[in-house]
Amino acid sequence: MPVSSNKNGLKVWQRRDRNSQLLNWAGWLFGTIIFLYCWAQISDATEWFFVWDAPRIAADIGTRALPPRWGYIGTLWEPIWDTLNIATLGTLFALVLAVPVAFLAARNTTPNRYIIRPIALLIIVSSRSINSLIWALLLVAIVGPGIFAGMLAITIRSIGFCAKLLYEAIEEIDQSQVEAITATGASRWQVMAYGIVPQILPAFAGIAVFRWDINIRESTVLGLVGAGGIGLQLQGSLNTLAWPQVSLILLVILVAVLISEWVSAKVRGAII
């Protein structure tokens, strides 16, 4: 915190000295230029005529969409059930597959630090960095449209997330308990079952419910690429411009998301 003096010889407090102040300004200038360049590119790719027209279009869609077509709910029950199944089964399968990956990826349980651990980490990264909608797109091309493709997409996408959080939990366990079990002469599997698993069980349950909540959200849109669930109805209604049905579906999705968030918060509160 340098202090300089002004014209009258009074000392003035400054947060930075001159050089770091200049550097700071240069950084901001550079960042602003990047942002403005990006914005200019986006603006060039935009038909501004449509944008100025947007409020009218939005109002138009609003009047068409309201009120929602309440009678349509009868055909929605089955897609809702499908969506729930996609999310739940996807989470279950993902957990089953994530546990071994997590044990292979954690520094203190991996059998081989230089070959197996990087492979496990690679699985985690590639599963995490690709959105479930892209996985669904790919799986629809492979196994055909339907719930099965959606469930597989959710499974593959969730493995990375669950395994990452789980292996971080495994790395943070209390080593003395493991040592105590080992001292009784337990085998490798017994050490795992009685020394490690009880320590990570609360984290595991928390992760499972947390991911289930996210999966409910994601499975509502998987239908857009043909992978089953309520998104299929949404896509159909959008394509036929049946806005009252669209608004009802969006309302149903909103309610489902709120319920799943409430359930997950309750369960996590009970566990932790």
Added chain:
Amino acid sequence: MSRTSTLQTDVRLEDLVGRQWQKPAFIKSNMWRWGLTIGAIIYLILAIGSLEVNWARVSEGLDRGLQFVLGFANPDFSSRAVDIREGLIESVEMTIASTVVGILISIPIGLGAARNIAPLPVYIVCRGIVAVSRALNEIIVAILLVAIFGFGPLAGFLTLSFATIGFLAKLLAEDIEDMDKVQAEAIRATGSTWTQWINYGVQPQIMPRLIGLSIYRLDINFRESAVLGLVGAGGIGATLNTAFDRYEFDTAAAILLIIIVVVMVLEYLSGIIRAKVQ
């Protein structure tokens, strides 16, 4: 219930000697344990039953799956290089612009959503904005915005900005609510104005967290921008969708590999920066 509780409190050593040790049950109440198990089994049977798998179609598709895996082994970066580059650049532009705008908007909303700073009416409004932004899936927002603003990166930019607000404002507000009151009070005691108070009392405390979260959000926005193209909101997703539709799996594999690498690099960088500021 009473039996299990007496077991726990009045356990005598003599009772236990000579008996084999048993793992304590995960759920103590018998009724709950069996009820939950049976309920779970019934649900699983119903759910798996509703899963119609057309095995003929699957075996037919496995061929394509194999082609895709082969595509990964031999990705084709060159034949659609121009499309890939344009899509990627558009994705990056959308990511940067929307993150900057999202942060700028979410700072005032985050301040408003912190109960220890904002008065109650402001708090309720800001929390409402956060809740709406978090509840709506990005893809659904993108569909609506594409319908309103037309195809192109502007719809994607608006979608990502909107999603950033919910994420950043919520976490920022929680951080402000957890801050150390003493420092803020010391600044206030010097007779500072409201902006000075925020600037010197609150801002230095939340800055490390804000930088970390912003970089994390940049990372998320890039990932999301890769899918927004599927619904017509610009970016590399549009190129990817076209590649899939034409069954050009080698090009699709190349695009996916690029996404994975960029995400890995971003995640690594954000890890370093977050470790530095915190």
